[in-house]
Amino acid sequence: MPRPELQAPPDIFYNEAEARKYTTSSRIIEIQARISQRALELLALPNDGVPRLLLDIGCGSGLSGETLSENGHHWIGYDISPSMLDVAMEREVDGDLLLADMGQGLGLRPGVVDGAISISAVQWLCYADKSSHEPRMRLKAFFGSLYRCLARGARAVLQLYAENMDQSEMIMTYAMRAGFAGGIVVDWPHSSKARKAYLVLTCGPPSAQTSLPKGKGEDGEMCSEDEESDDENQTVGIYERNRPRKKLKINKNGKGRGWVFKKKEQMRKKGYNVPPDTKYTARKRKAHF
Amino acid sequence: MRLLTHNMLASNVKGVTNGFPLRLEAEKWAEKEVELNADFLRHMFSKIEWKALAGAARAVGYGELPDEADASMLDSEDFLRRFHHALLEIHVEEGALVCPESGRRFPINKGIPNMLLHEDEI
Ligand SMILES: C[S@@+](CC[C@H](N)C(=O)[O-])C[C@H]1O[C@@H](n2cnc3c(N)ncnc32)[C@H](O)[C@@H]1O
Numbered sequence: 001m002p003r004p005e006l007q008a009p010p011d012i013f014y015n016e017a018e019a020r021k022y023t024t025s026s027r028i029i030e031i032q033a034r035i036s037q038r039a040l041e042l043l044a045l046p047n048d049g050v051p052r053l054l055l056d057i058g059c060g061s062g063l064s065g066e067t068l069s070e071n072g073h074h075w076i077g078y079d080i081s082p083s084m085l086d087v088a089m090e091r092e093v094d095g096d097l098l099l100a101d102m103g104q105g106l107g108l109r110p111g112v113v114d115g116a117i118s119i120s121a122v123q124w125l126c127y128a129d130k131s132s133h134e135p136r137m138r139l140k141a142f143f144g145s146l147y148r149c150l151a152r153g154a155r156a157v158l159q160l161y162a163e164n165m166d167q168s169e170m171i172m173t174y175a176m177r178a179g180f181a182g183g184i185v186v187d188w189p190h191s192s193k194a195r196k197a198y199l200v201l202t203c204g205p206p207s208a209q210t211s212l213p214k215g216k217g218e219d220g221e222m223c224s225e226d227e228e229s230d231d232e233n234q235t236v237g238i239y240e241r242n243r244p245r246k247k248l249k250i251n252k253n254g255k256g257r258g259w260v261f262k263k264k265e266q267m268r269k270k271g272y273n274v275p276p277d278t279k280y281t282a283r284k285r286k287a288h289f
Numbered sequence: 290m291r292l293l294t295h296n297m298l299a300s301n302v303k304g305v306t307n308g309f310p311l312r313l314e315a316e317k318w319a320e321k322e323v324e325l326n327a328d329f330l331r332h333m334f335s336k337i338e339w340k341a342l343a344g345a346a347r348a349v350g351y352g353e354l355p356d357e358a359d360a361s362m363l364d365s366e367d368f369l370r371r372f373h374h375a376l377l378e379i380h381v382e383e384g385a386l387v388c389p390e391s392g393r394r395f396p397i398n399k400g401i402p403n404m405l406l407h408e409d410e411i
Binding site: 051053074109113 | 300
């Protein structure tokens with residue numbers, strides 16, 4: 001099965017049938033709750049028991065937002081799929097819901113939000129679903145508006161399934177350009193099944209607060225049986241996972257022909273004018289004097 | 290949508306420089322009781338645009354908010370109760386949000402504002 005992101009735009013992919021299937025799967029419910037709990041932990045809100053105003057971006061049917069409510073917080077959920085939002089309404093979630101496209105910006109007053117989470121959604125911005133879609137512009141609009149609406153020092157934690165390193169780099173680049181500090185926390189990096197990547201972003205100048213927490217299982221500790229096993233065949237939004245970094249590392253003798261072909265193909269897909277592949281492609285040039 | 294969210298939302302339409310507050314046209318709303326949390330209200334107070342809240346509250350028939358408010362009023366239990374009710378207990382179900390500058394209407398259906406922009410508004 002190809003990734004959902006490659007099958008159809010999100011508002012089409014998450015139609016009524018899919019929205020229901022998604023929200024009635026006990027496995028998905030559990031996985032999303034666990035990821036949301038971890039995202040909330042990474043938000044590192046002050047431990048004073050005061051409820052906060054949070055965003056849930058790509059809130060879907062409210063599985064992620066429910067974790068926020070259970071922890072006493074108020075939230076505003078954004079989603080582009082009317083069917084997912086219908087299910088959320090039916091389930092009487094406590095957050096407020098908006099039918100909106102995060103790639104158009106969030107449309108909030110500056111500095112009012114105490115934190116934002118996004119669970120398994122932001123990778124959708126990397127795909128051009130309409131001829132008018134320019135992923136880079138959409139990432140720029142999204143991160144720019146996210147940065148502006150957060151209070152200084154507030155965090156955004158985005159768990160996402162990038163298709164490859166290029167995507168995660170592109171996403172990270174636009175987050176940094178918007179002014180965020182932060183990085184990626186990877187939980188269970190050694191498990192192909194349980195591996196989860198969280199972009200942890202802080203608004204405002206770098207401080208002690210900005211330092212990243214460690215990912216779970218980073219030092220080789222393995223995750224518990226259940227955390228590993230119930231991710232099997234998961235359809236939460238990813239079918240191919242990030243390859244471990246190692247495989248993409250370049251070898252010492254330069255990047256190789258395969259890499260060049262891949263790169264050229266990517267550039268072609270993006271619409272650049274790229275010379276055809278020939279037997280000369282990526283050959284070493286003779287030294288000229 | 291509760292008035293809490295209305296108070297945060299601003300129109301995002303291309304070319305609009307001041308998209309706040311969106312005018313609330315409420316046709317149908319419901320009230321739902323929630324537990325009052327004074328800490329949350331105190332935390333939120335500085336972020337709230339009071340005039341917009343009082344105006345939106347009037348649009349749903351709640352005229353019990355003062356026209357102006359300052360932080361000293363947070364000591365009054367009566368004030369907190371009114372603030373709480375306006376902010377969190379009124380749900381707008383049908384109606385529209387209207388951009389103060391461009392006049393663009395964002396419809397609210399089944400409690401959900403449709404904030405999707407058309408291509409020429411981005
Ligand atoms: C895998 S679901 C996750 C839903 C929810 N966060 C959860 O944990 O159950 C991804 C959601 O992202 C939403 N989404 C995708 N692209 C979006 C966009 N551009 N703006 C807003 N939501 C989007 C989809 O409609 C879908 O509901």
